[in-house]
Amino acid sequence: MAKIILDPGHVEGYNRGAVSGYYEGTAMYHYAYRLADKLRAAGLDVGITRTKITDNPSLTARGKQAKGADMFVSLHSNAASSASANGVTVFYSIKRNADKPHATKWCNELAGLINGGTRARGASTRKGSGNWDYYTVIQSAVAAGCPHVFLVEHGFHSNKAECAWLMQAGNLETMAALEARLICDILGIKSSDGAAQEPASMGQKMVNTPGDTLNVRDAANAKGAKLGELKDRSLVEVYGLAGNGWVLIQQGALRGWVNGKYLVEPEKTFAPYIVRVTADALNIRKGPGTNYDVAGCIRDKGSYTIVDEQDGWGRLKSGAGWISLAYTTKAGDAGTKPELTRILKLTSPNMRGEDVRWAQERLNELGYNCGTPDGIFGPNTDKAVKAFQRANGLSQDGDIGPKTWAKL
Numbered sequence: 541m542a543k544i545i546l547d548p549g550h551v552e553g554y555n556r557g558a559v560s561g562y563y564e565g566t567a568m569y570h571y572a573y574r575l576a577d578k579l580r581a582a583g584l585d586v587g588i589t590r591t592k593i594t595d596n597p598s599l600t601a602r603g604k605q606a607k608g609a610d611m612f613v614s615l616h617s618n619a620a621s622s623a624s625a626n627g628v629t630v631f632y633s634i635k636r637n638a639d640k641p642h643a644t645k646w647c648n649e650l651a652g653l654i655n656g657g658t659r660a661r662g663a664s665t666r667k668g669s670g671n672w673d674y675y676t677v678i679q680s681a682v683a684a685g686c687p688h689v690f691l692v693e694h695g696f697h698s699n700k701a702e703c704a705w706l707m708q709a710g711n712l713e714t715m716a717a718l719e720a721r722l723i724c725d726i727l728g729i730k731s732s733d734g735a736a737q738e739p740a741s742m743g744q745k746m747v748n749t750p751g752d753t754l755n756v757r758d759a760a761n762a763k764g765a766k767l768g769e770l771k772d773r774s775l776v777e778v779y780g781l782a783g784n785g786w787v788l789i790q791q792g793a794l795r796g797w798v799n800g801k802y803l804v805e806p807e808k809t810f811a812p813y814i815v816r817v818t819a820d821a822l823n824i825r826k827g828p829g830t831n832y833d834v835a836g837c838i839r840d841k842g843s844y845t846i847v848d849e850q851d852g853w854g855r856l857k858s859g860a861g862w863i864s865l866a867y868t869t870k871a872g873d874a875g876t877k878p879e880l881t882r883i884l885k886l887t888s889p890n891m892r893g894e895d896v897r898w899a900q901e902r903l904n905e906l907g908y909n910c911g912t913p914d915g916i917f918g919p920n921t922d923k924a925v926k927a928f929q930r931a932n933g934l935s936q937d938g939d940i941g942p943k944t945w946a947k948l
């Protein structure tokens with residue numbers, strides 16, 4: 541049975557990330573156990589250098605545990621003073637040249653996954669003074685006689701986007717499946733039932749090609765042999781990403797690589813709806829959670845249209861950001877025609893409301909330009925109403941009463 545030692549770097553609470561709550565030494569500890577589950581499912585004997593989250597063995601002691609193992613992998617996330625630094629580096633030993641192609645493939649595939657595709661900084665060695673590996677943990681594992689030794693930097697925790705990506709359980713699950721498969725490939729393990737051979741689906745995409753069909757190939761480039769074709773607008777499951785933009789997909793029994801530029805997000809079926817804010821002051825944030833920056837504040841207890849939902853947060857149609865739906869009540873579907881309870885017309889100050897917004901959207905759809913549907917009845921809306929009335933044989937007073945409303 542092949543044996544591997546996983547070495548989650550550092551110790552609990554060590555190396556704070558750009559997003560509050562992330563610590564490299566804590567995150568990599570939990571990740572090591574997730575990866576170990578996948579490897580054990582594929583039939584490997586897995587040891588972990590930290591048996592408790594508070595363990596912090598010396599770098600030499602960590603490497604020494606590689607004695608008798610077929611592979612040693614030290615797990616890290618990277619940091620730099622520049623917040624924009626990003627990407628994946630896979631280090632291997634100056635004494636293990638044969639590991640270079642493995643490290644290169646690892647780097648490319650991992651970079652293709654993290655944060656939807658980040659920079660592949662490459663396979664690297666680092667030499668200390670003398671003929672030694674700079675990284676003590678690599679040096680010590682090689683000295684113990686281990687044939688495959690790697691230190692993997694899983695993106696930058698000093699980069700806010702990559703750090704946030706590393707905090708999502710679903711991403712870690714997919715990353716563990718990918719790394720388990722890479723490890724099994726290096727060790728020549730072909731498990732028929734192991735989780736490592738069947739990484740979790742990364743979700744669905746839709747084929748969007750200028751032609752009628754998209755070729756599926758047996759390698760991640762245009763020179764790969766053609767395995768079959770996908771129909772335009774059909775859905776596929778995504779199982780992996782190569783660093784060069786090619787994507788591993790499956791549709792029915794057909795599994796292979798396609799050029800990722802011909803895959804798009806499936807069309808969303810989300811039906812927008814209207815909420816009424818119940819809090820006196822409700823923060824608008826740049827993303828769906830309190831860990832995102834505040835972009836504004838709603839103080840009018842007004843009605844707002846929600847066009848997307850995530851984790852109990854709703855995205856505002858205006859583009860201003862996201863609000864917590866816990867402080868709102870649902871007021872109706874945005875697509876349905878509201879009841880007309882007043883005559884809508886140009887007044888000073890301007891009339892406002894969802895009824896005005898609905899009329900603006902409908903007029904725009906019909907080709908009478910009101911500008912951005914903002915729910916405010918201004919001069920452009922007045923002009924559009926008059927043009928609509930003229931074209932429909934209604935009296936051109938610019939007022940939306942029951943007759944105009946019925947025709948809209």
Ligand SMILES: [Zn+2]
Nearest residue numbers: 549564616617
């Ligand atoms: Zn580290």
